[in-house]
Amino acid sequence: MNWAVLGPLVGLLVIIFFIGIWSSRRMNDSSSFLSDYYLGNRQLGGLVLAMTMTATYGSSSSFLGGPGAAYDIGLGWVLLAMTQVVTGYFVLLVLGKKFAIVTRKMKSVTLIDFLKDRYQSTTVVLLSAISVVIFLFSAMAAQWIGGAHLIESLTDLSYTGALFIFAVAVLIYVVIGGFRAVAVTDAMQGIIMFVGTLILLVAVVIAGGGVQNIFNDLVSENPNLVTPFGNDGNLSAAYVSSFWILVGVGVIGLPQVAVRAMSYSNSRSMHRALVIGTIVVGLIMLNMHLIGVFARPVLPGIEVADQVIPLIALETLPPWVAGIVLAAPMAAIMSTVDSLLLLVSSAVVKDIYINYIKPDATYKHVKKVSIGFTAIIGIIVFVMSVNPPELLIYLNLFAFGGLEAAFIWPVVFGLYWKYANKHGAIASMVVGIGSYVGIHFYNTANGALFGVHTVTLPVLFSLITFVGVSLLFKREPFYFSMYQAK
């Protein structure tokens, strides 16, 4: 066992554990438990807001899978990854102030809460809650599996042992600390990712003998590696551009991202988060994926994509620095998992249990149920990840694209179009998810339809459905300023 590498990882776990305790202490003197546990009482400042958005979003795919793909495909994959820079400012500018004002007025604590008050429809709530639980549960399990594999590869632990350590670490601080603990640990993990990728990039450039040298090596191996079209020349401009929807602007439809757009304390925090978020997401994505490409001449012949980052870090850095750098993907996985766990719990507790089963619950009861359900959901994910069922892995394939196709228009039109109504919202969610699943199967069998990513057409279909169906029914304008009358 390599203790110099493990030291920083263990240090990370100890620190986040204390953040959990600190956050749970802070909660004792709050007036609304739900708003505090699931939204940190809307008190986030600029730095924490920017970091938690970036960290929630940047998961194991951006820290292990992404650089691994860049290693195989070349600069074309870095170009593709750069479509994510837009998330740094787009989410906060578009949802931004209106979402913050409106959700305060309506006292919404979750994204689904907002949809419930905006569309006044039980069907919308149940449909959203069920899709959140199913899709994000499977997405979460996939991340746990990634986290356990990473620990497994760095230590001598078995897969189950690694999974256990990962699960206990995440569960403790999320269950007792709630959203505030998630956001603050995200901020810390975001800083680790930022600094870790920067160190590793410099180390890889030095190991490769400078940028010019690295590119000479790449060109002499395969010139396609330095073009935008991928190692085999098959990465088309249309396909790469369609990632602007999947991982760029479409991200505003993801509940775990949208909920953060109602969590900040004032507009000054939001403005600071815009700048910090754009810098952080831009540089992390650029550096991380460049590392993947640069690793190729330095350490040729890596077969498993997820191993590129761990191997290149161990190769180019002294062990204890490698430990700090490898805490970055671990931090990325944890900061995604913690947000998903809390979100699934909020869908079950707030959106279903409190809304429909026990609306008159007392403060104490709400607290017991929230903490209890978060723990139970976490334990179920752990049990399922020990020996992941086929269905789970399968559902994860639809998770992000499916949720984007379902939620993007109900959220955007709900905020900005007064004639948006529940009929449009329901139809657009059904069409969004349905066509996503359908096109996914078509694309798997026949190659990408029109050469674009699966998410593109469903987002278009759900847009048309939303507008069409909303207009079919009686046009009754909805005004947020009249809301309290109801």
Next chain:
Amino acid sequence: MERPDQDWRFNIANRDALIGCGLAVFNFIWWYGFAYGLGSKPPEEYTYIFGFPAWFFWSCIVGVFIIIFLVMIVTKFFLKEVPFDEDEEGNPS
């Protein structure tokens, strides 16, 4: 009668959203234009800047810094602060 949604803060929020879309469109054009404008020729004809192929240097590296710079400018000069809570000055009267 005035429009019921006369809350002055919503006008500022709508403007923010339009600025966001504008930035995204510019971001896309810059990213796409340099990547496929300079990158579509055969790799032997590429020029290099600081060791990077020119298409990548302009599209991805300069692109990130341009966007960061624009977001700073927009935040400093175009975005307005508004109160979020009803009971403070936010109430339209």
